[in-house]
Amino acid sequence: MSSSVESDARAAASSSSMPNGSGGKLIVLTAPLTESIDHAGYFIQMAMASLPIWLEGILNRKYPEWKDVEHNDDGSAKYMPAGVRLLEKSLLREYSEDDIVCCFPEDLDKFIGPETRIVAVSTHNPLGVTFAAGVYTSIFGSSKMPINSHYARQLFARLKEDPYRENFKVIVGGSGGWQIIETDMYEELSVDCVVEGRSESDETLKLFREAIEGKELPKEIEVKHPTERDSILFPDKRTTFGVVEMTTGCGRRCKFCLPDLNPQIDLPKDKIMDAVRANVRDGNRQISLATEDMFIWGQVHTDTPFYFPNREALLDLYSDVVNTPGVDQQVLSHATIAPAVVDPVLIKELSDLLLPKSPIHFPYLSSHPEKKALAPLIGLETGSVKMAKKVMPGKGVPFSIEDWPSVVLEGLRVLNENNWFPAMTLIVGNPDETDEDVMATLDLVYEMERRGLFAFLIPSIFTPLHDTRMEMEKGVTQTKQLSPLQWQLMMKCWKMNLRPGQYSWWGPTAWRVGSIGMWLYKLRKLNGPNFTYPLLMFSGALSEKRLEKMGKIYVGKPLETKSRAELIATLRPKQMQYLREDCGDLPSGFPVREGSGQHAAVA
Numbered sequence: 001m002s003s004s005v006e007s008d009a010r011a012a013a014s015s016s017s018m019p020n021g022s023g024g025k026l027i028v029l030t031a032p033l034t035e036s037i038d039h040a041g042y043f044i045q046m047a048m049a050s051l052p053i054w055l056e057g058i059l060n061r062k063y064p065e066w067k068d069v070e071h072n073d074d075g076s077a078k079y080m081p082a083g084v085r086l087l088e089k090s091l092l093r094e095y096s097e098d099d100i101v102c103c104f105p106e107d108l109d110k111f112i113g114p115e116t117r118i119v120a121v122s123t124h125n126p127l128g129v130t131f132a133a134g135v136y137t138s139i140f141g142s143s144k145m146p147i148n149s150h151y152a153r154q155l156f157a158r159l160k161e162d163p164y165r166e167n168f169k170v171i172v173g174g175s176g177g178w179q180i181i182e183t184d185m186y187e188e189l190s191v192d193c194v195v196e197g198r199s200e201s202d203e204t205l206k207l208f209r210e211a212i213e214g215k216e217l218p219k220e221i222e223v224k225h226p227t228e229r230d231s232i233l234f235p236d237k238r239t240t241f242g243v244v245e246m247t248t249g250c251g252r253r254c255k256f257c258l259p260d261l262n263p264q265i266d267l268p269k270d271k272i273m274d275a276v277r278a279n280v281r282d283g284n285r286q287i288s289l290a291t292e293d294m295f296i297w298g299q300v301h302t303d304t305p306f307y308f309p310n311r312e313a314l315l316d317l318y319s320d321v322v323n324t325p326g327v328d329q330q331v332l333s334h335a336t337i338a339p340a341v342v343d344p345v346l347i348k349e350l351s352d353l354l355l356p357k358s359p360i361h362f363p364y365l366s367s368h369p370e371k372k373a374l375a376p377l378i379g380l381e382t383g384s385v386k387m388a389k390k391v392m393p394g395k396g397v398p399f400s401i402e403d404w405p406s407v408v409l410e411g412l413r414v415l416n417e418n419n420w421f422p423a424m425t426l427i428v429g430n431p432d433e434t435d436e437d438v439m440a441t442l443d444l445v446y447e448m449e450r451r452g453l454f455a456f457l458i459p460s461i462f463t464p465l466h467d468t469r470m471e472m473e474k475g476v477t478q479t480k481q482l483s484p485l486q487w488q489l490m491m492k493c494w495k496m497n498l499r500p501g502q503y504s505w506w507g508p509t510a511w512r513v514g515s516i517g518m519w520l521y522k523l524r525k526l527n528g529p530n531f532t533y534p535l536l537m538f539s540g541a542l543s544e545k546r547l548e549k550m551g552k553i554y555v556g557k558p559l560e561t562k563s564r565a566e567l568i569a570t571l572r573p574k575q576m577q578y579l580r581e582d583c584g585d586l587p588s589g590f591p592v593r594e595g596s597g598q599h600a601a602v603a
Contacts, residue, residue, distance in 0.1 A: 024113020024164065026099040026212065029088055031081050031122045031174075032155050033105055034148035037066060038079045038240045038284070048147040049125050056147050070283075075110050077102045078283065082243040082290065083122045083174050085235030087199040094205055102237075105155045112164055117212040119159055122174035126152040127183060152176075153189070160190035169211040171195060181220050197223035200233050229265050234275040238282035241331070244275040246289035246317075247297050251306050252336065254379070254392040256427065257292075266300040269317055273324070280326035286359065287321055288331040294376070295339040307397045308578040309339045311346045318350065322357045330357040332376035335422070337411035338396050341564055344414040345583050350374075351418040364499075365454055366419045373419045375456070380408060380424040383444030384437035387430055398575050399567055405444050406561040412453045414564075426459040426493065428486050438485040439554055445492055446556030457493035484530045488553050491538035 034048045044063060051059070059066065070078035080088075080102045091100055101111045112119065128149035145153075159170055169192040172180060177194040180186060186194075193211075195204065201223035211217055225248070226232050234245065249264035250257070276287050291297065296306045298313025322330050332354070340347050355372045362373040379395070382388050388395060388404045396407045415422060426441065445457065461482075482490070533552040536542045547553040565585040568576070579586060 023115035025101040025111045026115060026117055027091060027095065027101075027208070028108065028111050028116055028119045028168075029080070029084050029100065029102045029122075030077075030105055030108060030119065030155065031084050032126075032148055032152040033067065033069070034151045035081055035122070035124055036077065036079070036104060036240055037069065039066070039068075045148070048151075051147055053145050053147050053150040056150075059147070069104050071104075071107070074101075075103070075107055077104050077107075079238040079240050081122055081174075082235060082239040082245065083199075084120075085237055085239050086233060086245075087120060087122070087173065087204075088237070089233045089235050090199040090204060091208065094209075105151075105158060108158055108162070112162055112168070114164055114167060116164060116168045117214075118169050118171060118208060120171045120173065121155065121159075123152050123155075123172065124174055124176045125149055125179070126156070126172075126176050126189070127179040127185065156189040156191070165190065169193065169217055171207070171211065171217070173199065186219055192219075193217040194220050195223060196220070198225050198232075199223075200226055200231060225262050226265075227263050229267055232265065232267060234267075234271045236275065236278045238279050238284050239275075242276075242279045242284045242287040243290045244272055244279070244287060246272060246291040246294065246333070247300070248292070250292040250336075251296060251300075252293070252392070252394040252397065254381075254395060256381075256391055264296065264300050264306065266297040269320070272317070273320055276321055276324055276327070280324060285326060286329040286331060287324075287327050288333055289317075289321065291333050291335075293334060293336045294332065295335060304578050305398065305575070307338060307342070308575075309343050309346055311343060311349070311580070314346065315349055315353065318353055322354060328357065329359040330354055331359065332374055335376040335378050336395070337378050337380075337415075337422075338399060338407055340411040340414040340420075341407055341567060342398065343580055343583055344564075345580060347414055347418050347420065351420065355419060362421055365421055368419050373421050376420070376422050378422040378424050378455075380455075380457070381427050382430065382437065383408070383441035384433075385440070387433060387437045387440075390432070391427075391430060398571055400570060403562055403567060403570065405440075405447075405559055406567055408444065409447060409451065409453065409559075409561050410564050410567060412448065412455060413451070416453055421454055421456065423456040423458055426457060426489070427461075428459050428489060429461050429482065433486075435483065435485050438483070438489055439556075442485070442489055442492065442554055443556045443559055445489070445496070447559045447561075449496060450558065454496075454499070456497050459490045459493045480530075482530060484533065484552075485554060487531050487534040488537065491534040495538045495540075 034045065037044070044059065044066060047059060072078050084102055088100055088102055103111050108119070125146065125148050128146045156170075159165065170190055171193045172191050173195045177196055180189060180191055180194050181196075185191070193207070195207065197204075203221065203223040207217065207221060207223075232245070232248070245267055247264075247266045249262040251264045272289070279287060295309045295314070297317065298310035299306045299308065302310070304310070318330070321327060351374065354374060355368055358372045358374055360373050360375050361371045363371045366373045379392075381392060381395070383405055385402055385404055388401050393401050395401060396404050399407050412422075428438075430437070448455070533542075533547060537544055537547055537553055544553060544555055548555045562570075563585075568579065568585045569587055571579075576586070
């Protein structure tokens with residue numbers, strides 16, 4: 001930072017007449033309220049990312065205090081999203097604590113003053129263009145603006161109208177920045193620069209220096225991702241929901257995925273635990289280890305392929321997390337399903353370890369004495385082998401993508417038996433998706449139902465995310481473009497999701513009446529004629545058997561799939577050496593090498 005700029009800023013700050021007695025902080029960091037809240041249930045943020053703004057009243061009634069946030073004594077935010085805290089940590093390499101503040105949007109006027117030179121905003125979904133948001137706002141409302149997009153726009157409007165706006169630059173980061181780039185909403189939102197990449201980068205510090213010096217900033221800048229685990233920083237203050245980074249990248253190379261383009265890194269345990277303890281010190285009782293796939297931790301760049309989990313390392317890490325004094329709750333992040341097939345014993349031992357600290361309860365699903373459950377986010381995406389080979393050929397490794405339906409069903413069986421009920425995403429309307437592809441996915445969904453398996457299935461319209469290998473491809477973009485089969489897949493998933501809530505006598509009736517009423521009032525015009533019969537199926541107004549006889553829906557054909565033993569038999573000999581003998585199902589006479597599957601815990 002220029003010494004003259006810094007001294008001038010401090011001199012003016014001392015004589016300012018602002019309410020907080022200063023000329024404002026040099027750098028102000030913030031995020032939309034809906035992405036910053038740290039209470040009211042972990043799933044509230046998922047709802048706010050998907051539901052249209054006109055349905056906010058439902059959340060207000062269920063969580064009447066969701067807008068209540070906690071402050072430090074100086075009015076700064078007691079917690080912030082992990083990305084904001086990471087940027088703060090990065091900036092502290094060059095600036096002092098007195099230069100920087102993290103605050104909630106409602107408190108911006110307390111910290112923005114004549115000497116403020118940067119307001120940095122982290123946002124995940126400023127315009128409502130994500131896998132889930134566009135489709136659910138279209139299905140359930142005339143406005144396509146989800147709740148958290150509404151609050152993001154409120155934040156940007158506040159900054160645009162700030163009396164000191166000419167003095168500072170607005171820099172946007174976070175996973176939603178690409179939405180501003182793609183829609184060229186810089187002027188409307190009053191954004192000077194969008195940064196894509198991680199804040200540890202030297203380019204980030206250079207950008208902030210130039211902004212403080214009043215230089216013109218590029219509209220878009222991409223900064224480098226660290227390639228070494230020791231280069232990644234960890235916040236040492238409380239993060240929203242106790243998010244602590246565990247890994248970057250994934251390694252399965254799905255073409256629609258942006259995070260998988262990042263280097264595959266598992267982060268050092270000692271730094272993870274320092275961040276866990278920092279959250280507890282600052283009053284957080286919940287921890288969530290952020291990852292694209294929890295099962296790669298401890299197995300990156302080792303002699304064993306990353307898709308054979310390091311059981312000892314994972315148990316060691318999670319044991320230390322949940323046994324940290326002050327940690328009352330632990331919530332899982334992202335995972336893949338193939339590791340459940342590879343090492344079902346790992347799933348059982350993780351369940352024994354993590355269930356007591358899970359805040360999630362599924363009374364009608366869980367066999368746990370307290371009805372607790374684990375619910376990681378897992379990508380299912382499609383049941384079509386043809387489509388899977390095109391967009392995610394490595395999704396099922398070490399198993400062939402040809403066996404993807406078998407991997408999903410067998411993995412889900414293992415998870416359910418251990419009280420894991422994942423949220424599983426599906427992509428509807430992929431480029432070149434045919435009716436046969438949708439029918440194959442319906443086959444898989446109906447097979448789950450026939451086998452009594454359960455996952456929260458989250459279908460969403462294909463979104464060509466910026467910088468992915470599919471960003472230039474075109475699929476379905478509007479709900480009116482969905483075919484009858486695609487609509488049926490959407491509605492069948494949600495009908496299955498509601499099963500746990502329909503054990504009461506009033507549940508089915510409420511959904512039937514409510515959904516038909518919404519169809520008559522709004523949805524038949526909003527979503528087109530292809531929506532009608534799938535909606536009737538969802539509501540239960542007509543039985544699926546009757547709708548099938550009428551030729552209006554497809555109820556799926558039974559699948560013949562491979563058992564775990566049969567899937568294991570498909571592995572190459574050099575892969576089998578990494579299997580664990582205590583998991584069983586090894587081919588008869590297969591020689592298990594000494595120490596097979598035994599790994600030292602990773603520091």
